[in-house]
Amino acid sequence: MGLRDWFSGKRTSAKMEEITKEVPVVEVEEVGKEEGISRLEPVYVKSMELSSLVDVQEVSNELRAGNIIVLDIGTLMNQDPAELKRAIDQLKGICRAIGGDIARLTESKVIATPRFIHIQFKGA
Numbered sequence: 001m002g003l004r005d006w007f008s009g010k011r012t013s014a015k016m017e018e019i020t021k022e023v024p025v026v027e028v029e030e031v032g033k034e035e036g037i038s039r040l041e042p043v044y045v046k047s048m049e050l051s052s053l054v055d056v057q058e059v060s061n062e063l064r065a066g067n068i069i070v071l072d073i074g075t076l077m078n079q080d081p082a083e084l085k086r087a088i089d090q091l092k093g094i095c096r097a098i099g100g101d102i103a104r105l106t107e108s109k110v111i112a113t114p115r116f117i118h119i120q121f122k123g124a
Contacts, residue, residue, distance in 0.1 A: 043067060043117075050110075051075045053083060056090045063100055063114045074108035 044067045048059060062069050071091075076084040088102075091112055095102045099115040113119060 041066060043114075045070065047072070049075060050084075050087055051079075053087050053090070056087050056094075059091060059112060060094045063094060063098060063112055066114045068114065068117060069112045070105070071110040071112065072108060073110055077108060 046062055046067050047070045048055065048062070049072045050056070050059070059069050059071065073084060073088075076087065088110070091102055091110075094100075095112055100113045100117065101119040102110060102112045103119045103121065105111050111119065
């Protein structure tokens, strides 16, 4: 029996029995759609203010939880540019360690992403 006969439905029962003996039987457990979806954790886009180095730990926790953070750095930029640089350097290290990204959106906004979410830069 050729493939044409197989697909057209012209099969003999003896051939079917022969074929089914050669194919191993695998038991498959079916998971309900709702149960499968409930296993996924939501990803949030959160807006936070970076006003001191203390805030870096909170941002780090959010990134490790899988959330995307939009940081307002305006306050720290105006108060202490040196501390802002230290905070951004720490955030870069954290993003690198977890496999995420960090980029500047505007003069006073920065976005930091967790693992599996990458920022595509212009020209990249």
